[in-house]
Structures are given as C-alpha cells and as structure tokens.
Amino acid sequence: MNSTVLLAYIGIGIMIALSGLGSVYGLTICGNAAIGGLKKRPEALGTFLLLSAMPSTQGIYGFVCYFIIRGHVVDDMTALQAAAVFGSSIAVGIVCLLSGVRQGQVCANGIAATASGNNVTAGTMVMAAFPEFYAILSALSLILISGTL
Amino acid sequence: MITKMKKLSFLIHSKEYEQFLEQLRSLGVVHVVQKQAGAVQDESLQEDLNQFARYKNALKVLEPLAAQPAVEVPDDHTKGFSFDTPEKVTERFEILEADKVVLEQTLQVLSRDRAQLLPWGDFEPASLEHLEQSGYKIRFYTCPIRAFQDEWVSAYGVVEIERDKQKVNFVTVTHPDVVPDIDAEQVNLPAMSLSVVEKEITNTKAAIDAIPAKMTELAHVGLDVLKEGIRNLENSISFSQVRLTGEHLADDSLLLLEGWAPAADIDGISKALDVKGVFFDVEDPVPGDDIPIKLKNNRFARLFEPLTEMYSLPNYSELDPTAAFAPFFMLFFGLCMGDGGYGLIIFLACTLAKKKLPALRDFMALGQWLGVSTIIVGLLTGMVFGISLDTVAWPWLAGVKDKFITDNNYSVMGYSPMMVVAVCVGILQILYGMGFKITRITIQCGLKYAMSDIGWLILLIDMIVLLLLKLSGADISALAMNTMLGIAIVCGVLILFFNTPGKNPFVNLGSGLWGTYNMVSGLLGDVLSYIRLFALGLAGGILGGVFNSLAFQAGGSLPIWIGWLPTCLILLLGHGLNLFLCIISALVHPIRLTFVEFFKNAGFEGGGKAYKPFKKK
Numbered sequence: 001m002n003s004t005v006l007l008a009y010i011g012i013g014i015m016i017a018l019s020g021l022g023s024v025y026g027l028t029i030c031g032n033a034a035i036g037g038l039k040k041r042p043e044a045l046g047t048f049l050l051l052s053a054m055p056s057t058q059g060i061y062g063f064v065c066y067f068i069i070r071g072h073v074v075d076d077m078t079a080l081q082a083a084a085v086f087g088s089s090i091a092v093g094i095v096c097l098l099s100g101v102r103q104g105q106v107c108a109n110g111i112a113a114t115a116s117g118n119n120v121t122a123g124t125m126v127m128a129a130f131p132e133f134y135a136i137l138s139a140l141s142l143i144l145i146s147g148t149l
Numbered sequence: 150m151i152t153k154m155k156k157l158s159f160l161i162h163s164k165e166y167e168q169f170l171e172q173l174r175s176l177g178v179v180h181v182v183q184k185q186a187g188a189v190q191d192e193s194l195q196e197d198l199n200q201f202a203r204y205k206n207a208l209k210v211l212e213p214l215a216a217q218p219a220v221e222v223p224d225d226h227t228k229g230f231s232f233d234t235p236e237k238v239t240e241r242f243e244i245l246e247a248d249k250v251v252l253e254q255t256l257q258v259l260s261r262d263r264a265q266l267l268p269w270g271d272f273e274p275a276s277l278e279h280l281e282q283s284g285y286k287i288r289f290y291t292c293p294i295r296a297f298q299d300e301w302v303s304a305y306g307v308v309e310i311e312r313d314k315q316k317v318n319f320v321t322v323t324h325p326d327v328v329p330d331i332d333a334e335q336v337n338l339p340a341m342s343l344s345v346v347e348k349e350i351t352n353t354k355a356a357i358d359a360i361p362a363k364m365t366e367l368a369h370v371g372l373d374v375l376k377e378g379i380r381n382l383e384n385s386i387s388f389s390q391v392r393l394t395g396e397h398l399a400d401d402s403l404l405l406l407e408g409w410a411p412a413a414d415i416d417g418i419s420k421a422l423d424v425k426g427v428f429f430d431v432e433d434p435v436p437g438d439d440i441p442i443k444l445k446n447n448r449f450a451r452l453f454e455p456l457t458e459m460y461s462l463p464n465y466s467e468l469d470p471t472a473a474f475a476p477f478f479m480l481f482f483g484l485c486m487g488d489g490g491y492g493l494i495i496f497l498a499c500t501l502a503k504k505k506l507p508a509l510r511d512f513m514a515l516g517q518w519l520g521v522s523t524i525i526v527g528l529l530t531g532m533v534f535g536i537s538l539d540t541v542a543w544p545w546l547a548g549v550k551d552k553f554i555t556d557n558n559y560s561v562m563g564y565s566p567m568m569v570v571a572v573c574v575g576i577l578q579i580l581y582g583m584g585f586k587i588t589r590i591t592i593q594c595g596l597k598y599a600m601s602d603i604g605w606l607i608l609l610i611d612m613i614v615l616l617l618l619k620l621s622g623a624d625i626s627a628l629a630m631n632t633m634l635g636i637a638i639v640c641g642v643l644i645l646f647f648n649t650p651g652k653n654p655f656v657n658l659g660s661g662l663w664g665t666y667n668m669v670s671g672l673l674g675d676v677l678s679y680i681r682l683f684a685l686g687l688a689g690g691i692l693g694g695v696f697n698s699l700a701f702q703a704g705g706s707l708p709i710w711i712g713w714l715p716t717c718l719i720l721l722l723g724h725g726l727n728l729f730l731c732i733i734s735a736l737v738h739p740i741r742l743t744f745v746e747f748f749k750n751a752g753f754e755g756g757g758k759a760y761k762p763f764k765k766k
Contacts, residue, residue, distance in 0.1 A: 046459060050744075053737040060684045064568070067687075071563060122460050122744065122755060129674075129745045136674040143677075 004082035008073045011086030012066055018093030019062025022100025022135075026055025029104035030111060037115030047114055047121050051107045054128045058100035061139040065092050069142060072149045081149050088142040095138035102131045150469050152443040152760070153412040156432040159422075161395070161404050169427055170392055176421055177764030179408040180441045181391045194389040201382045204235055207242040208375055214368035220361075235378020238371030245367065249360045256353045262339040263346045268311045268318045271343040286325040291318045292333035305329040380766050391763055409441050409760070440465040442757035450475045452515040460744050461755030468589050470753050474743045477578050479522045481739035484571060486519075487686025488693060489527020490534035491728050496520030519735075530554050530567060530686070534724065535693020562620070568683040575679025575746070579672065580609060582750035589752060597650045601661070604643030605668060611636045675746045681738050689731040696723030 030052035037048050069085055077085075110124025157179060161169045173179055232238050269289065277287050297317050301307045306322035318336075321329045339346065395404035410418055415431055422429060434440050442462040444454050450472035457463070457471045486492060499516030502509065531538035531553030538546055539553045551558050559566040583606045590599040615633050618625050645661035646654055696719060704716030747753075 049733070050459075050737055050740055053733075054741065056734075056737075057678070057681060060681050060688075063688065064680050064684045067565065067568070067684075119461070122748075125741065125744050126749070132678075133670075133674045136677045139680075140673060140677055 002075065004077050004079050005073060005075060007079075007082040008069075008077065008085040008089075011089035012069060012073070015089035015093040015096075016062045016066055019065075019096035019100070019135075020059045022097035023056050023059030024100075025097075026058065026100035026102075026104025026107070027052065029101070030055060030107045033108035033111040033115075037111045040115040041117070044114055048111055051110050051114070051121065051124055051128070054107045054125070054132070055100045055104045057132055058096035058103070058135050061135055062092060062096055065089070065139055065142045068146050072146055077149075084145050084149060088145045092135075092138045092142050096135045099131045099135040103128050106131065150445055150472070151463060151465060151467070151757075152445045154409045154434060154440050154443070154465070154760075155412050155415050156434055156438065156440075157408045157410055157415075157418070158430045158432070159406040159408070160398075160428045161406065163397075163402055163404055165427070166395065166404050167392070169422075170388060172422065172427075173391075174388065174763055174765055176418060178414045178418065178762050179410045180760050181394060181406060181408040181763045182439075183390055183394045191389060191393055194386065194393065197382055197386050197389060200236075201379070201386060203239050203243070204375060204379045204382060207239045208372075208379060210364065211238075211242065211368040211372055211375065214361075214365045215372045217365055217368075219369050220365055232367070232371040232374055235371075235375045235382075238367065238375045238378075241367055241371070242364070245360055245363055249357065252353055252357045252360075256350065256357065259346055259350045259353060262341065263343065263350060265336070265338060266341075266343040266346060269338065269343075270310070273342050274338070274340050281325055284324060286321075286323050286327070288321045288323070288329065289318070289336040289338055290321065290329075290331065290333040291316055291336055292331075293317075296332060298331070301329070301331050305331065384765050387763065408763070410762075411443060411760075434465065436466075438465075439758060441760035443760035444469055444471060446471055449518070452511055452518065453478060455512075456740060456743065458759075459740075460748065462757030462759055463753065463755055464757045466593050467754060467757075468585065468592070470585065470748065470751055473581065473585050473751070474578075474747055477574075477581075477747070478739050478743055479518055480526075480574065481682055481742060482519045482735045483522030483524075483526035484567075484574070484682040485685040485689070485735035485738055486523040486731050487526055487530060487690050488532050488534065488731070489524045491689075491693075491724075491731060492520045492523025492525075492527050494520075494728065495523060495732070523735075526686070530690075532686075532690045532693075535690060535695075535697045535727075537690070537694065565683065565687075567686065568680060571679050571681075571683035572676060574682065575676050575742075576613070578679075578742075578747055579675055579750045580606065582747045583609075586750065586752035597647070600643045600650075601648035601664065604640040604647070608637055608640035608644070609672075611640065671749070675750065678746055679742065681742075685731075685734050685738060689727060689734075692727045692730075693724060696720065696727060699723065 034048040034052045038045065069089065072081065072085060106128045107124060110120055110128070113120045113124070159169070159173075173181075232241065280287055293316050294312065294314075297319075301319075301321070305327070307319050308322060309317060309319045311318045319333075321331070323329060341349075391406075395406045397403075398405055419431075442465060444451075444457070444462070446454060446469070453471050453475040456474075456478070457469070463469050483492065486495075496517055497520075499513040499520060503513035503517070506513065527533055531550075537555065539550050539555045539557050554566050554570070556565050561569040583602060587599045587602045587606060590602065611633050615625075644665060646657045648661045648664055649657050652660075700716045700719035700723065703719055704712040704714075706712075707715065748755075
C-alpha cells in the first residue's frame, strides 16, 4: 500500500467518525429533551421520537459518502486523487459534526415546546432541515468530486 | 380527500333548548361551533370539570394496576365500603393516596427518632421518671472528644455511653436540683424506647407496602365503575359546553347555535329536526369560515391518516395529501427495512395481533401493508435475514441469483443500483408533490396562479428525459433536441414572468429569480435526502449478516451437541435487536421524508381543525 491510499483512508476514517459523532451528539441532545418531555406528556412519544431522530441523518451521510468514495481508493491512485478524497471527506466530516449538533439543539427546543403543549412539530421539522441542508451540500460536493476522479 | 361540509344555523326557543340538544346529540353528526375554552363560566360545568380531573387522576393510577394479578391484602380494607359509584372509588383512591403520604412522613419521623436513640441503647423513658422521683436526675449530653473534661465524672456522676473518633455521648447522674455546668450539648431524646420505635417502623413499613396491593384490589373492584363514571361525565361536560355555547337572542327567549355537518348527512338532519319543528338554515361555507375537517379515504389510504394528523390536518381549501403519500410511505418503509425475512415477521406478527387486539386493528393492518412492502423489496434485493441471496451457493437459487438488484449484479455509472433507485424514487415523489401543488393551486386560485409551478414541473421532466437519453447513448435527432430546448425556454418564461399574476414584469422577474434560487438549492437537498432509504436498508442488511457470521462462528467452534445453543441465542438476540432498530428507523425516516421533502414540494399548509361531532360516548 502506498502513502496516497493511506491519506485517502485517513480522510475517510475522519469523515465517518466526525459525521457519526455529529449524529451521536445531536441525538443525545434530543434524547435528553425527549425524556424531560415524556414526564409532562407521555402520550406525545411518537412526536418526540420523530423529532429526536432528525439528527441521525448526518451519520447516514457519512456512511453513504464512504460507499461512494470507496471505489476510488485504489493502489495506483495519484496524490491529487488522494488529496481530493482526503479534503472532501474532511469537509463532510466537519460539516456533518456541527450540523448534527446544531440540528439536535433545534429539535430539542421543538421537543420542549411540544411538551409544553404547543403544536410545533411541523415547524420544528422545517427549521431542523435548514442546518441539515449544509450537510447535504457537503455530501453532494463529495459526490461531485468523486465524479471527477 | 376532505368531506364536504355544510354550515348549519339553529334558532331554538329557550324552553325547548335542552330537548333540542338531546335530539342533536342523538343524531351525532353535527360539529357545534363552541366558544374558546374558559369563555363560558358555569358553576355546574366547573364542578363537573373538577370532578372529571379527580376521576382521571384516579384512572391514570388504577388502570395499569387492573392488568396486574390481584394480591392478597393483609386486612380487608374494602370491608364496609361499596364501590358502586365512581365517586366512592375515587374517594377510596384519594384516601389511600393520603394514607400513603401520611405514612411516609411518619416513617421519616420514626427513622429520625431511631437514629437519635441508637447511640443510647434500648431503655424505657418511664424508668427515667422513676429514677428522678428517687432523687436521681439523668441528663443526656454529647460533645467533641477534645472538649470532654475528666473532672465532670466526679462532679456530676458522668457515665460514658459511647465514644467514637470524634465525639463522646454521656449521661450525668445528679440530684434533680443540681444542673450540671458543663460545656456540652444536651440531647432531648424522643419519648419512646428504641424497641418501640423499631416496632413502629416495622408496622409503618408494612402499612406502606400494603398500599399498592390495596390499590390493585381497588382497581379490580372499581375500575369499570370509574370508567363508566368518566364516560358519563364527559357526556355531561360536552353537553354543558354546547348548552352554554348557544347565543341568547330576543331577551333570552331564543337561542342561536351554529355548527357544521357533512353534506351527505344534511338530509337526515333535516328529517329528524323538521319533526320537532326547530328552525334551521343550511348554507355553503364561505372563505374565512373555520370549517372542521373530516378525512374520507379508501380502506388503504385511511390507514395512513394518523400520519397526516400527526403533522396537521389539511385546511378545508386544500387537498388531503394522505392518499398521495401512502404508497410512497409504504415503499419507503420497505426500502429502509430492506430485508424480506424481517418483512415476513412484521406481516405475521401484525396478522396475529390484528385478531388478538381488535382495538389496534387499523394499526395492525398498516403493519401488514408495510410488511408486504418489505417482503417485496427483500425479494427484489435478495436480502433475507441478513443473507445476501446473490452470494450463497444454493443450487435452487442458481437460476435467479443474477437477477437480484445488488452491487454484484448491477452497477449504474459506478454507483450502487439501490442508491440510484432511492434517488429515482425521491425524484418521482418530488415531481408528484409538485403535481399535487399545481392541482391544489388550480382548484384554490385558478390555473394562471399555477403557471410558474407548471413551468417548473415540465422543465424538470424535460431535463430528466434529456439526461436519460444522453446517458443511454441514444441518438437524439436535431428536431427532438430543438423541441426539448423549446419546451425548456417556454418553461423558463413561465417561471420568470408568470409567477405573480397581476404584477408588472419586473416584479415577476425578481420573484422568479428568487424562486429559481430557492428551487434549485431546495431540490438538491431534497433529492439527496432520499439517499437515506438506500443507506438504512444497507445498514440493516449488513448488521443482520454480521449477526449471522457471529452466531455461526461461535457455534462452529463448539461440539455440535452444544454448539447450536449459542448459535440460536445470538441469532435470536441479534436479529431481534436489528429488527427493532430497523423498524424504528424505517418508520421515522419515511415520516421525515413525507413531512419535510414531500409536504414542502406539495405546498401542503395544514392547520385544519378536526371534525368532532356532538354525540354521546
């Protein structure tokens, strides 16, 4: 194995780890809020579950990006190709990490408001989709970059 | 779809008001327009509401207990009580609750007393009085070891009771008139001996422990009566609320009541109320009316109505999106699960539960459909209980192994075929959503207001067709190319200059450009979001395969007579866990795709208020 493959795999590893961590943090923030909410309104479990699961997307994007990029990590890849894989993977990882945490905070607020008796499920889902959009853009960038390799 | 509603206005003589309301309630189809909660004040209603809150509180605790087996209660606490009314059941519940609070407080006090008495040992407080009468006054003291002075022993007859690392507990034995002058804290002990306190603690704990059993017994005896009482109270409250809703006219001799009823029921209402000679008027709804929503779908789409209600009911001027997203939701669930074996389990479990749990019949029917969808997807992708059927060497599968939609069999421009399927399904749903929006705008406002959306829909279809032709390598004639280009230009004109009818072209151009930016950025995100369908299906399948490998590795390393046990255990636990996780994901993510991506592109607004007819429960 040469150093270009090594560089590419380091990038992929960081991407999967950071995007997964984004979801982990986001889901934890939501989960904590949902437990608090359940004490007030146990009947709203379905809504809480739905909102809590929103930040799981970032981890999925990291996973999908790995599937997209893995075909390009080959023994004879050039330094430029490895840099492209590394750079795009890092971008996806960082954006997904922050997007997951921030989306979790938006959803946690929605959960708290729902627990207080307000019907804000639809609004929260729309608002939570905004920080996720940039995770999607980073994943799209990786897909587009992979198309040039 | 949304049931057509008619507005009803009733004018009733005050003397016949109650009788009319009874009649209206027995019809059970009129949604009465009620005042805001709290707008009506009535003593009997307030009393009913308070009583209702008490009954509900008792029901909340007793209902789960009724499902538990009856436990023998040491003393027959129901003796002398009869539970033939909900009030008696609730009163008994409240007494038990209050008893529990008192007993817990008593236990706290007793525990504190015990802790105080423990260093001094077990003695009768009465014996101290006897000693005092005999001329010996006993006083209890505690002080830090360094503060204790040996001369106290001779001066005040100090007897040391207990000494630890920090403090010393002692008593002084003096004449009753002598008050020891010592620098130590005097301890006032409870007026009970340690053995009595410990006995009291045991009795109190036993009494606290008996309360759940008493509650369970109460639940077995009185739950049905309580439920019946709650039902009657609900009827009484709704009746009072409707009664107080009536607007008094003509010096209170007439009352005006407004309501809504499905258009199909108007004839029945007319016949029933004409007999009683009540005056009423039937009108069509007008813009601005707050019309209650009753969804009316076929047997299949009706199962998905709870999802629409979870987001929001459509408003009356909209289209009901339930039937539009139902088949997509079913497909999405199947794609997210992705394992035909799991689909079979879901189908069988729901079929069984449908018979056993009639109350959940609709949910189980929905589960059956979702199971069928998963089975079909699993068969198409060749994934059954974590086994990739395209990789196994089973001779009976040899003929179809290369037909499964897997990475081994197909590749679309280097991408996984299921990923492309997920994105294509997403594009299809988005286009369908746009078509739904066009239909809604055309019905609500007219075709000219939908021109921009029509432009977008046709432009996207035009571009997709062009892309597919290019990718397939087909030879596109100049005429076809020009036609498609022409269509795109016409669509561009519609998008940029017909998006805000009635405004000048510059305003149209500005909002058209802004709309284009939003559409392009939104579409990118929306389409990519559907990749989750592929990722979830893949993750579930891989995890199932990992459990299979683990199970057979663990079992294979042991002799066959015992090896089957860990294999079966790992398979059962692993697939059980994977199935549970997959079901959660396969419900949550399709709901999200429906609520965010589909509803956004379909322009669904929601905000409808549910149709709740005035009827007896």
